[in-house]
Amino acid sequence: MRVFKFGGASVKDANGVRNVVNVLKVTGHENTLLVISAMGKTTNAMEAVISAYFNNKPEVNGAIQEVVDYHLEIMNELFENTSHEVYGKFQQLIDELKGFLTWNKSPKKSFVYDQVVGYGELISTTIVSAYLNDQGLTNHWLDVRNFIKTNNEYRDAKVNWELTQERITGGVNRQVLNITQGFLGSDDNNFTTTLGREGSDYTAAIFAYCLNADSVTIWKDVPGVLNADPRHFTETQLLNHISYREAIELAFYGASVIHPKTLQPLQRKEIPLQVRSFLNPEAPGTTVTKGHTIEPEVPCFIVKKNLVLLKLSSLDFSFIVEDNISEIFKLFHDNRMKVDLIQNSAISFSVCVDNKFDRLSELLQTLKSKFKVTHHENVTLYTIRHFNEQAIASLQNNHKILLEQRTQETVQLVVH
Structure with a gap:
């Protein structure tokens, strides 16, 4: 069996x-499972719905209508008439979304985020499944929330592998095309959870x-894994073959073409990734x-942008040692700061962090x-x-370097 993943860019329009x-x-x-992301920039549009819900409720309906209009335009191009059953299924999902926002009493933004954003x-998948059926590619539409079970750490849920294995083994027909x-996943109470941004991989x-599976293929708008992001670098080269180890290194440092968590399960069973x-x-x-x-x-x-460089030193010029560093990392954990680089000397400690949960202050x-x-x-x-x-x-010429760190195979530069 093969697994194909199509990202938002691959299904952004008709x-x-x-x-x-x-x-x-x-x-x-045949014998293929398709994993499909939200269309285009729908996740951003859903985030606008969430922002309106918490900050300006009169704007919620307008934000939802933008989502509706975008998808209706795609559907109207794909299907000959509005009596197609896909329109009813689409409206049912929109009604569910509105219903949640009406009855929800939870003030927790991460919980609300996961319940709303997953509708993308x-x-x-409802639209793509219907279109594939019309084109003679009969498929089974699966609600992933019935298969991937997680804890309730909303926006960054951890997979319950034992229960997930049981659900997938017992519920997926390998002989057909699945979508x-x-x-997405779901917790023990069947509330929707998400696996982290870009978690479709x-x-x-x-x-x-x-x-x-025999293989996983990630379909993208680039020829494959490049040695640099073409959005930031003018000259790039295709990497024909890389090892799991090298791919994990690239993902760890932030290469956007492969999600950091994607490679570990594939490596364990030596499943090729294309x-x-x-x-x-x-x-x-x-x-x-x-x-x-x-x-x-x-x-x-x-390249990773919009990070924060922190430089800490002791108030009394004492050494920054294990107990200090342990305390610092606990604070990073408590404030959900992802650490991208560390460097320390006897009395100072520098760290580059991602403030994606806006907890810097x-x-x-x-x-x-x-x-x-x-x-x-x-x-x-x-x-x-x-x-x-x-x-x-090539990087030093045009930037002010705030920090540099080298190992045998890797150099990292923090620049303004």
Whole structure:
């Protein structure tokens, strides 16, 4: 069995949905499970609904209507008349969304976020499933929340692997074309949970692991895994083959083409991962397997923006040692700060963190009571794997470097 994952860019409009059919006709569609993300920028649109719900309730209906209009435009292009059953299914999902926002009493934003944002995936898979059926690609639509079970750590839920394995093994027919949602799961109370932003890749890996799949293919708008993000770098090269270890290193440092959590379950069962272009489905793309380091061996550039650089030093010039560092990392954990880089000396400690949960002010207040603190917001972290001096020089020329750190294979630069 194979698992295919299509991201939001691949189904952002009617032509994208039609192209999914083309990809399946080129590659075959038997014994395949499709994991599909929300269409285009729908997740951002759902986040606007959530923002209105908490900050300006009169704007909620308008924000929902934008979601409705966007999907109706796609549906009107794909289906010949509005009497098609998909329109009723779509309206039912919209009514469910509105119903939740009406009866919800929870003030917890992360809980509300997960209940609302997941409708993007439910809508996209409903539309794609209906279109595939119309094109003769009969498929089973699966609600992923019945299969991937998690804890209730909303917005970053942890998978209950034992229960998930049981649900997938017993509930997925391997002999047919299946379609399900990325990014979502459910907790013990059957409330929707999410696996973290860009978690659809992880969903594909979870299903592949539990189904002992032959391969996972992530279909993207790039030829495969590139040595740099073409949105930030003008000259890029395709990596034909990389190892799980190298891919995990790239993901750890923030390479956006592969989700950091995707690779571990695939590595455990040595399931090959392919990253291929949905614009050119016959091209081989990139293959991630055991053993191959990286081919060709060229510098790989990774960029992470909008980070915060913190520099801490002791108030009395005493050493910053294990107990201090332990306390600092507990604060990062409590404030849900992801650490991207650390560097320490005898009396100072520098760290680059991602403030995605907007807890910086609370963190700074606590840190300043214990340490001398300076911080720089909106910094950029560049990581170069397999670096050479020319690669470093290409970044140094145009930036003010706040921090530099090197190992044998990796250099990291924090710049303004």
